[in-house]
Amino acid sequence: MEAMVRREVDTSEGRRIRWSWPVGAAVVAILFAIALASRGAPSLSFFDFRTTRCQCAPGTHAQSGLVEDCCCDYETVDHLNEEVLDPLLQELVKTPFFRYFKVKLWCDCPFWPDDGMCVLRDCSVCECPENEFPEPLKRPSSLGLSSDDLVFREGKPEAAIDRTIDTKAFRGWTEKDNPWTNDGETDNEATGKLTVVHYVCLKQLQDQEKRIAVNDEVIQSILHDSCGMTYVNLQLNPERYTGYTGPSPRRIWDAIYTENCPKYPSREFCQERKILFKLISGLHSSISIHIAAGYLLDEATNSWGLNLTLLYDRVLRYPDRVSNLYFTFLFVLRAVTKATDYLEQADYDTGNTEEDLKTQSLMRQLLHNPKIQAACPLPFDEAKLWKGQGGPELKQQIQRQFRNISALMDCVGCEKCRLWGKLQVLGLGTALKILFSVDGQENLAQRLQLQRNEVIALMNLLNRLSESIKFVHKMGPSIRTKMGGTISERTDLRPLQRL
Ligand SMILES: Cc1cc2nc3c(=O)[nH]c(=O)nc-3n(C[C@H](O)[C@H](O)[C@H](O)COP(=O)(O)OP(=O)(O)OC[C@H]3O[C@@H](n4cnc5c(N)ncnc54)[C@H](O)[C@@H]3O)c2cc1C
Numbered sequence: 033m034e035a036m037v038r039r040e041v042d043t044s045e046g047r048r049i050r051w052s053w054p055v056g057a058a059v060v061a062i063l064f065a066i067a068l069a070s071r072g073a074p075s076l077s078f079f080d081f082r083t084t085r086c087q088c089a090p091g092t093h094a095q096s097g098l099v100e101d102c103c104c105d106y107e108t109v110d111h112l113n114e115e116v117l118d119p120l121l122q123e124l125v126k127t128p129f130f131r132y133f134k135v136k137l138w139c140d141c142p143f144w145p146d147d148g149m150c151v152l153r154d155c156s157v158c159e160c161p162e163n164e165f166p167e168p169l170k171r172p173s174s175l176g177l178s179s180d181d182l183v184f185r186e187g188k189p190e191a192a193i194d195r196t197i198d199t200k201a202f203r204g205w206t207e208k209d210n211p212w213t214n215d216g217e218t219d220n221e222a223t224g225k226l227t228v229v230h231y232v233c234l235k236q237l238q239d240q241e242k243r244i245a246v247n248d249e250v251i252q253s254i255l256h257d258s259c260g261m262t263y264v265n266l267q268l269n270p271e272r273y274t275g276y277t278g279p280s281p282r283r284i285w286d287a288i289y290t291e292n293c294p295k296y297p298s299r300e301f302c303q304e305r306k307i308l309f310k311l312i313s314g315l316h317s318s319i320s321i322h323i324a325a326g327y328l329l330d331e332a333t334n335s336w337g338l339n340l341t342l343l344y345d346r347v348l349r350y351p352d353r354v355s356n357l358y359f360t361f362l363f364v365l366r367a368v369t370k371a372t373d374y375l376e377q378a379d380y381d382t383g384n385t386e387e388d389l390k391t392q393s394l395m396r397q398l399l400h401n402p403k404i405q406a407a408c409p410l411p412f413d414e415a416k417l418w419k420g421q422g423g424p425e426l427k428q429q430i431q432r433q434f435r436n437i438s439a440l441m442d443c444v445g446c447e448k449c450r451l452w453g454k455l456q457v458l459g460l461g462t463a464l465k466i467l468f469s470v471d472g473q474e475n476l477a478q479r480l481q482l483q484r485n486e487v488i489a490l491m492n493l494l495n496r497l498s499e500s501i502k503f504v505h506k507m508g509p510s511i512r513t514k515m516g517g518t519i520s521e522r523t524d525l526r527p528l529q530r531l
Pocket residue numbers: 271272273274275276277278281282284285312313314316317319320323346353441444448449450452453523524525528529530
């Protein structure tokens with residue numbers, strides 16, 4: 033066998049192969065068998081636009097061939113990403129609709145006392161100044177408030193909010209809870225409502241210096257107690273290195289992996305059990321890639337750039353972390369394409385007609401892209417999951433675990449990391465909701481209900497993953513060569529570089 037491999041290598045150098053009869057016959061027989069077997073199997077190469085329904089293969093765990101448990105190969109994903117997805121997503125996330133994310137940044141960690149430590153000024157999130165975000169989003173009524181709330185809290189009818197524009201701006205968007213994420217994330221959660229009510233009313237009183245003396249401290253404490261909701265311009269807050277290291281993030285990742293999504297190493301376990309680990313691991317890889325790509329190389333000169341060692345040590349040297357990134361990407365892409373009808377009909381109104389038309393057009397180009405449909409028509413096949421014995425119970429268990437992970441985001445001790453952690457976990461929760469809360473494709477658009485913030489999170493998550501894949505594809509080979517090309521068999525035992 034070894035000799036045969038050597039001969040093949042020789043061929044590429046232009047030498048002649050010397051075949052022995054039995055070896056030649058065996059090779060011909062094997063090739064014939066492979067050809068026969070692959071006639072029925074889908075070839076999903078980017079250059080082979082067949083549209084047969086995919087038989088998801090168990091996967092090879094290497095970075096070639098089909099991405100494990102998915103229906104597209106690595107090469108196809110790289111090409112589609114570079115040619116179609118990345119350019120569209122880069123434009124999409126800059127539009128007013130997708131760049132403002134509503135988030136509760138100051139909730140208490142429900143599991144342990146706050147131990148966050150973040151060393152850089154860059155940790156903090158720059159919130160939107162009053163005059164910046166689009167009018168329809170600005171109205172507090174868009175957070176699901178009613179004028180009764182205001183009267184009840186402050187007894188001040190003049191503080192009542194006009195809901196007319198809210199209805200228009202949020203047409204088609206639901207406020208229904210997502211069963212996959214922590215309840216506190218949703219718009220209609222009670223404390224969220226009160227926070228905004230307090231903020232609006234108290235601020236008005238303060239400004240007018242009327243009736244009640246209110247100082248910032250009071251406002252802050254109210255905001256903090258009820259974990260205030262705020263709008264953040266994502267474009268001004270890139271996900272990158274923040275200096276958030278040490279026991280605090282370690283504790284969170286540990287809690288996620290050990291308590292909520294343990295790794296099931298062997299093939300004995302069903303795909304459903306392995307899904308959560310793979311999704312979180314893929315997300316973790318993407319976060320690490322963004323940290324490495326936007327690293328503070330020299331604090332004195334404030335110079336930012338790529339930290340090669342970090343990228344290699346945390347992600348590239350572990351093939352399973354890379355393949356989990358591709359898995360997560362395909363999973364989220366499938367959710368987006370499954371929700372095509374819904375997302376196409378959704379209202380992307382921010383009051384800026386030109387920009388909103390552009391948003392709509394970009395969404396259409398992405399949802400109906402012929403290259404994606406031809407090369408990767410079914411990125412992930414969710415239909416075959418939860419069918420076995422105990423499937424529904426298993427689904428509920430995994431749903432609970434994911435909700436815990438979502439709640440753990442309030443324990444992240446650095447604002448910017450918390451912002452991106454919350455957004456991306458909400459994006460994953462939205463993908464899970466699309467894929468697993470509604471069976472089948474028929475009438476999906478009628479039955480599916482998404483919050484506006486869920487869609488913003490979903491598309492921004494897809495963009496993060498797409499950026500990470502582009503980065504791995506472009507830089508991976510040269511970095512591997514530079515770093516010596518060693519690939520670790522083990523996924524967690526090598527000490528990581530301290531920052
Ligand atoms: C939700 C969240 C968001 C964050 N966002 C940021 C941010 O935006 N900017 C920033 O600078 N820091 C951020 N951090 C911190 C960052 O992720 C690291 O925790 C930190 O840089 C310390 O890294 P580390 O070397 O201890 O390894 P960590 O990345 O903390 O990894 C901890 C352990 O998890 C395992 N592991 C690592 N990667 C994977 C993977 N892909 N799959 C499976 N297992 C894995 C390994 O066993 C590793 O030892 C965030 C942390 C969290 C929890």
